[in-house]
Amino acid sequence: MAYDEALAQRISDVLEGEPGLTSRKMFGGLGYMLDGHMAVAAGSGGALMVRIDPADAPAWVDGEGVTPMKMRGREMAGWLLVSSDALTSDEQLELWVGRGVAFVRALPPR
Template sequence: MFGGLSFMVDDRMAVAAGRVGDLLVRVNPADYDALLDRGGVPAYMGKDRPMGPGWLSVPSERVDEDDELAQWIDVGIHSGDGRP
């Protein structure tokens, strides 16, 4: 999806690995602003089409360590259960 390799959990896309090492992450919209503060950036479909508060892009520099990557994957997996 969106030029990356998607990973689904419980019939929902949780994360997608981008071509340049970035990560597209499904997020709980209630946690969107807090996750921006953690290093996520708004995700876009094309140049001027934001995906909204249910998705973030995480630059490759923010997921180059295993523990950082695991934290963002956890966000994507648990985006629907109210956990940050």
């Protein structure tokens, strides 16, 4: 299934003007990289994949709108999946995109 194009446009709007921004289709989604590090991705069904510090995950996972990201049945440390229900407002999307941006901005450029 292809990524959600409406979500991708919303993410693009949030990230507009961010230095070092690129996007790339990957794993059925559209990933947004900052200085070579993927911060967030638009997935299928309106879900947002967010890169975070693994130490922060327990505080942000609620088991409903925010869950650990799984790929091929395995949890991906440092990634959360935020459902479309948790992204209905621009403020909610900005919060989650901001978390992904903050994490990758703390990493050395690639």
